[in-house]
Amino acid sequence: MSGEAGGKAVSESGGKQFQLGDYRIDIIIHGFPGKSVCHGSLGFSTIALIRHGERVALVDVGSFGQRSLLISELAKRGLAPGDVTDILLTHSHYDHSLNWTLFKDANIVISRTEMAWSVNEPWGETPVPELYVKALEQWPTLRAVEDGDEVFPGITAHLAPGHTPGSLVFVLRGGDRDMVFTGDACKNRAELLSRGTDMTYDAAVSQASIEAIWHHWRRLPGSILVPGHDLPMVLEQGAPRYLGQREAAIRAWYGEDLNEITVFSLLPENGETASAAG
Numbered sequence: 001m002s003g004e005a006g007g008k009a010v011s012e013s014g015g016k017q018f019q020l021g022d023y024r025i026d027i028i029i030h031g032f033p034g035k036s037v038c039h040g041s042l043g044f045s046t047i048a049l050i051r052h053g054e055r056v057a058l059v060d061v062g063s064f065g066q067r068s069l070l071i072s073e074l075a076k077r078g079l080a081p082g083d084v085t086d087i088l089l090t091h092s093h094y095d096h097s098l099n100w101t102l103f104k105d106a107n108i109v110i111s112r113t114e115m116a117w118s119v120n121e122p123w124g125e126t127p128v129p130e131l132y133v134k135a136l137e138q139w140p141t142l143r144a145v146e147d148g149d150e151v152f153p154g155i156t157a158h159l160a161p162g163h164t165p166g167s168l169v170f171v172l173r174g175g176d177r178d179m180v181f182t183g184d185a186c187k188n189r190a191e192l193l194s195r196g197t198d199m200t201y202d203a204a205v206s207q208a209s210i211e212a213i214w215h216h217w218r219r220l221p222g223s224i225l226v227p228g229h230d231l232p233m234v235l236e237q238g239a240p241r242y243l244g245q246r247e248a249a250i251r252a253w254y255g256e257d258l259n260e261i262t263v264f265s266l267l268p269e270n271g272e273t274a275s276a277a278g
């Protein structure tokens with residue numbers, strides 16, 4: 001029953017640590033489903049760590065803003081960037097891919113379609129980091145994969161176009177339940193439920209990808225969905241329930257010295273996860 005499995009995951013973890021069969025998964029950064037009003041993109045995207053036997057994978061790696069946080073979160077788990085054996089990139093946008101350079105000896109997975117498209121995007125006009133994808137295309141440990149390929153033991157990649165042409169969804173088969181990493185093919189719960197998308201080159205193509213995500217997610221009760229910009233979720237009586245609590249805030253210096261710090265929560269005052277987490 002999904003509720004039981006989801007409840008177990010919550011008590012284990014606060015939505016951050018999961019054990020699925022032989023896989024230990026840490027969502028080391030929960031993505032955030034928002035954009036700034038006055039300062040351009042936030043790019044707060046999800047980063048997940050997967051440990052399985054001797055292998056250590058990251059699903060997406062974030063951008064410059066996440067570098068020190070990513071390194072310290074790895075260190076908390078006794079890991080250095082050089083210990084990561086596999087990088088699984090959902091797509092090439094900077095907020096998901098840029099830190100691949102921290103893991104230059106790892107196997108780096110991206111879809112062949114995404115790689116070919118990314119290097120031909122016009123410079124200066126899109127969220128694709130022009131020089132980083134150009135370097136990645138030539139990188140000796142790059143593995144450009146096709147739809148359906150196994151990209152890590154027990155993890156398959158599935159093309160889910162719409163947000164970008166070569167976006168991948170990764171499905172981890174954990175035994176009695178799966179974990180589905182959607183990247184930005186489905187960024188958040190609103191997209192999941194409405195089948196509408198905020199950034200797509202073709203709404204119908206995105207909608208078909210979201211339907212495919214639902215199909216993966218529903219295959220086994222208790223499976224966990226990890227979106228590109230939202231908390232993980234489990235299905236309960238057909239409806240998504242968030243796992244863990246959202247955390248999002250900004251620290252600012254509005255006073256007259258550096259000791260006077262104001263922290264602004266980015267959560268609505270009424271606790272926006274209440275309806276979904278209840």
Ligand SMILES: [Zn+2]
Nearest residue numbers: 091093163184
């Ligand atoms: Zn994106």
